[in-house]
Amino acid sequence: MAEEENSLPILKVDNLTKTFGGLVAVDELSFSVPQGIIYGLIGPNGAGKTTVFNMITRFYKPDSGKVLFQSDQGEVDLLDYRVHEIIDLGVARTFQNIELFNNMTVIENLMAGGHSQLKTNFFQEIFRLPGFKAKEKETRQQALEILDFLGLAGKENQPASSQPYGVQKLLELGRILMAEPEIILLDEPAAGMNDSETNRLAKLLQLIKDEFDITIFLVEHDMSLVMDICQQITAINFGKKICQGSPAEIQASEAVQEAYLGRKEN
Amino acid sequence: MLDSLTDSHPYTKYIVGTLIFMLMILIDLQLNIFASRTINLFIRVVYFSIMALGFNMLLGFAGQISLGHAAYMGLGAYLTAYFSNFMGWNFLLILLLSGLIPMVLGIALGLIALRMERLYLAIATLGLGVTGQMIFQEWRAFTRGFSGIRLDRPEIFGFAFNNSRHFLLLATAILLLVIILTYNFSRSRTGRALSAMRDSEYASQSLGVSLFKYKLLAFAASSFYVGIAGSLYAYAERFVHPSTWGVELSLDMLAMVVIGGLASIGGSIVGAAFLVLVPRITAATPLLAEITNMNYILTGLAMILVIKYLPLGIYNTIDVKLIQPYLIGRSSKEFRYQDLEKQEEG
Numbered sequence: 001m002a003e004e005e006n007s008l009p010i011l012k013v014d015n016l017t018k019t020f021g022g023l024v025a026v027d028e029l030s031f032s033v034p035q036g037i038i039y040g041l042i043g044p045n046g047a048g049k050t051t052v053f054n055m056i057t058r059f060y061k062p063d064s065g066k067v068l069f070q071s072d073q074g075e076v077d078l079l080d081y082r083v084h085e086i087i088d089l090g091v092a093r094t095f096q097n098i099e100l101f102n103n104m105t106v107i108e109n110l111m112a113g114g115h116s117q118l119k120t121n122f123f124q125e126i127f128r129l130p131g132f133k134a135k136e137k138e139t140r141q142q143a144l145e146i147l148d149f150l151g152l153a154g155k156e157n158q159p160a161s162s163q164p165y166g167v168q169k170l171l172e173l174g175r176i177l178m179a180e181p182e183i184i185l186l187d188e189p190a191a192g193m194n195d196s197e198t199n200r201l202a203k204l205l206q207l208i209k210d211e212f213d214i215t216i217f218l219v220e221h222d223m224s225l226v227m228d229i230c231q232q233i234t235a236i237n238f239g240k241k242i243c244q245g246s247p248a249e250i251q252a253s254e255a256v257q258e259a260y261l262g263r264k265e266n
Numbered sequence: 267m268l269d270s271l272t273d274s275h276p277y278t279k280y281i282v283g284t285l286i287f288m289l290m291i292l293i294d295l296q297l298n299i300f301a302s303r304t305i306n307l308f309i310r311v312v313y314f315s316i317m318a319l320g321f322n323m324l325l326g327f328a329g330q331i332s333l334g335h336a337a338y339m340g341l342g343a344y345l346t347a348y349f350s351n352f353m354g355w356n357f358l359l360i361l362l363l364s365g366l367i368p369m370v371l372g373i374a375l376g377l378i379a380l381r382m383e384r385l386y387l388a389i390a391t392l393g394l395g396v397t398g399q400m401i402f403q404e405w406r407a408f409t410r411g412f413s414g415i416r417l418d419r420p421e422i423f424g425f426a427f428n429n430s431r432h433f434l435l436l437a438t439a440i441l442l443l444v445i446i447l448t449y450n451f452s453r454s455r456t457g458r459a460l461s462a463m464r465d466s467e468y469a470s471q472s473l474g475v476s477l478f479k480y481k482l483l484a485f486a487a488s489s490f491y492v493g494i495a496g497s498l499y500a501y502a503e504r505f506v507h508p509s510t511w512g513v514e515l516s517l518d519m520l521a522m523v524v525i526g527g528l529a530s531i532g533g534s535i536v537g538a539a540f541l542v543l544v545p546r547i548t549a550a551t552p553l554l555a556e557i558t559n560m561n562y563i564l565t566g567l568a569m570i571l572v573i574k575y576l577p578l579g580i581y582n583t584i585d586v587k588l589i590q591p592y593l594i595g596r597s598s599k600e601f602r603y604q605d606l607e608k609q610e611e612g
Contacts, residue, residue, distance in 0.1 A: 057472055087474040099469035101462050103529070112462040116474035118455045122483075125454035126447045136454070172469075179473060 008070060010035040010183055010215050011056070011091075016065035018051055018239075025051045027239040028065070033183070033232075035070070038209055038216040040230035042223070042250070044259055048239040049219040050096060053185050057093045058083040071182070087116045090182030094172045094189065100160045106171060107156035110143035113175030139178075146174045150204070166197045173204075177212060184208075186218040190225050198222060202229050227251065235259065277449045279589065280531060284442045288435055295431045305430045306502075307542060312437040313498040314522065314538035316444050319531065320491025321519040326529035327452060328484035329464025330379050333516045334391035337398025338368040338489045340511030342496025347415045347506045348408060357420035357501075361440075364497035365490040372489025376482035395516055402508040414507035417500060427501075437498050444491065445531055451487075452531075460484055461529070492519075521565050525572050527579025536581040541565060 009032035018026040026048045033039045041049050054060040056067050056078060067078040071089040078086055101109050111118075118139050124132045147153050150170045155163070160171060169189065176184055189205070190198045202225055209216055220226045226233065227247040235243040235250055237259040243250055250256055291308075294300050300308075317339060324330050342364040349360045378390050402409045409415060419427045420436070427433040451457050459480050462470035471477060500506050522541050527533020545561035548554045557563070576583045 059468070059471075082476075083471045084474050084476045087472065093472050095468060099466040101465035101469065103465055104458070104461055108458060108461070112458040112470070113473055115455060115459055115462070115470075120455050122456055125456055126450045128450055132454070175469075175473070 008035050009033060010070045011217065012066075012068040013052070013056070014066040014068060016052065016055060016067065017063045018048075018055060018060060019063055025239050026055070026062070029236065029239060029241055031234045031241060031244060033215060033217050035215055036209070036213070037231040038205060038218070038229050040226045040233040041217070041219045041236065042221075042226055042233060042256075043236040043242075047236045047259075049236065050187055051239075052236075053093060053187055053219060057091065057185060058086055069183075087179050087181070090180075091185070092176035092179050092181035092183075093185040094169075094176060094187055096187040096191065098165075098168045098172055100168055100171055100175075102159075102161035104160055105157050106147070106152070106160055106163070107140065107143050109160050109171055110146060110175055110178050111139050113178030114139045114142065116179050143174075143178060146177050149177075150174050165192055169193065169201075170204075173208075177208070177214075181214060183215040183217060186216065186220075188220055189218055190220060190222045193222075198225055201225070205229055277446060280445045280449065281442065284438060284445070288438050291431055291434055291438070295429075302430055305434055307546060309430065309434050309437055309502045310542045311535075311539045312434065312441050313495045313502060314542055315441055315535045316498065317492050317495035317519060318522040318526065318534035318538045319444060319448055320488040320495065322523045322526075322529065322531075322534045323448065323451075323460075323491065324484055324488040325520070325523050326527075326533075327457065327464065328460040328480070330481065330484055331384065331388045331520075332375055332391040332395075332485070332488070333388050333513065333520070334375065334393070334395025334398065335488070335492050335519055336511045336513065336515035337395045337402075338372060339492040339496035339499070339515065340398060340402055340506075340508070341368045341371070342493030343500040343506045343510075344402065344409050344415070344496075345493075346497040346500040347417045350417045350420070350500075351415070357422050360420075361494060361497050365493040368493030368496070369486045369490035372485045372487075373482050375489070376485035379481045379485060380478060392513065392516070395513060399508060399511050402511055409506070409508060412508065414505055416505055419504065420501050433502065437502065440494070440498065444494070448531055452529075456480075456483070518565075521569055523579075525565075525568055525580060527582035527585075530579065530582050530585070532585060533579045533581035537579070540568070540580070544568070 011033040013032065014030050016026055016029045017024070029048075029052065041052065043049050051060065055062045058078065058081065062079065068075055069078050069089060069091060073089075076089065078089070078091065081089065101112060104112065118135060120132050120135050123129065144153070144156065147156055150173070152167060152170060152174070155167070160168065163171065169192075173184075173186070173189070186205075190201055193201060205216055205218075206229060208214055218226075218230070227250075230247060233245065233247060233250045234241060235253070235256045242255040242259055243253040245253075291305075294305075321332075321335060324332060324335075345364045345367055346360050349355050349363065375391055375394065378394075379387055382390055403411055405411075419433055421427070422436075427436055459470065459475045460483075462473065463475055463477065463480050467477060499510075518541055522537030523534060524537070525540050526535065526537025544564050548560045548564060554560050572579060578586065
């Protein structure tokens with residue numbers, strides 16, 4: 001526990017607020033995600049978890065607050081960047097409802113994931129100028145390696161839409177690995193998976209954290225997964241932080257039990 | 267998507283196909299087997315193919331729609347007529363300018379697309395297209411209005427392409443170049459970004475695809491293609507008239523791409539050939555020829571049938587079921603069938 005608190009925060013959410021009309025979805029929320037761990041954000045349905053993700057990844061504009069990110073160029077406020085620019089800083093995400101590129105093949109999905117890493121320009125591409133081939137090949141090779149890592153080797157030329165649900169989830173994960181991010185935000189990675197798939201996912205996430213040296217920040221409903229793999233957790237309800245700490249501390253917290261199960265009648 | 271298995275044979279099928287066609291025309295140059303109206307038909311297929319490729323880049327690859335593209339093609343044709351009659355510039359320069367000027371104006375369509383989607387985008391671009399046609403009718407200094415404007419066949423280094431067969435060879439060579447560039451484009455970072463944007467705007471943005479950049483790029487590139495096609499139209503028909511550039515032509519582009527196959531180079535060409543040949547065949551068939559607008563009815567019917575029974579388009583279906591298994595061999599044939607079936611179920 002102690003060593004994790006010592007490690008530098010890679011992502012610091014500071015007084016973030018978002019309202020939709022009269023509804024306060026996220027209310028002055030602050031927390032920080034230490035580097036190199038698996039961090040969980042939990043809360044009952046409608047607590048504002050995905051809204052937090054959407055603000056960090058710039059799909060929503062917060063009403064107030066800051067999202068500080070420790071990038072290569074030092075600390076930056078993600079809110080100063082546009083939605084397609086944050087990948088260059090090293091922030092990648094997946095979506096609650098899988099957003100694969102359905103009309104493309106498996107490998108094309110992954111190669112599209114390498115968009116921010118692959119640096120070829122339009123004229124190099126249409127005239128196949130020198131340098132194009134090597135870079136394209138490198139990206140393809142990287143995609144094949146990631147497929148292999150995910151246990152999906154041999155599927156590269158199949159359409160993404162024809163893959164079973166669990167594989168599509170993995171593909172979405174593989175696609176953001178192509179961008180070589182510093183932190184990945186996973187929006188319900190285990191949603192719709194059965195127990196054995198969830199177990200495999202838990203091992204895979206540990207492996208991604210260690211081998212790729214990536215901080216993982218996830219929103220999840222599957223409590224056994226969260227308690228199993230997250231080193232630190234923030235619990236929110238109605239857009240407010242109700243508890244923060246290790247899985248054991250979260251499980252012991254009365255506020256969390258209350259949020260999920262309701263208040264005890266006396 | 268369907269092309270990705272032929273990586274070991276990059277664009278051989280297009281080059282071989284085009285070269286066989288050019289050889290055929292070269293032989294015909296000596297023997298005169300084809301009637302000159304057949305040659306004219308081929309020329310139409312060629313410039314409509316370039317047009318369909320441009321439209322497919324927009325609809326098939328980038329998932330954007332425009333019903334105003336006929337005006338951009340018209341602009342290309344009028345620019346060609348104007349430059350060739352009044353400036354007397356070199357053919358290649360005129361061809362390039364007839365693509366580049368519509369390309370710059372195509373960015374306007376892209377700006378609309380940033381604010382509107384699907385049906386609304388179709389309506390807005392339709393309005394722009396109709397406006398374009400009105401301008402062609404009224405701006406007599408540039409277009410000569412309803413009198414139309416005449417021009418000569420092009421000349422390169424003193425060689426005039428007055429013989430239709432020579433012009434067909436020239437146009438086919440340009441088509442081949444366009445095919446190769448389109449192929450290269452579609453199998454690259456930019457091409458993948460466009461397809462990614464088509465399939466999921468959210469995911470593509472989060473992976474670094476700027477909608478601003480790539481929507482503008484899609485509209486600019488496709489306007490460039492239809493501008494070039496318009497230029498070849500002007501040279502081929504030697505007459506440009508405002509009635510050509512109406513909504514019907516924009517809808518023809520849509521029909522070509524849907525019937526031939528979305529996001530497919532071969533599909534664009536098959537679709538163009540289909541729409542050129544259908545009116546000819548109906549006109550030559552005794553009973554059908556008597557019904558007015560029979561070709562529109564048949565085109566509409568073909569679109570419905572293709573969407574219902576061959577959702578991949580005519581070319582893509584043939585490609586997946588016949589060409590690809592032949593190229594790759596038997597090993598991967600089986601899973602390709604399965605993939606297709608799974609996709610059709612889903």
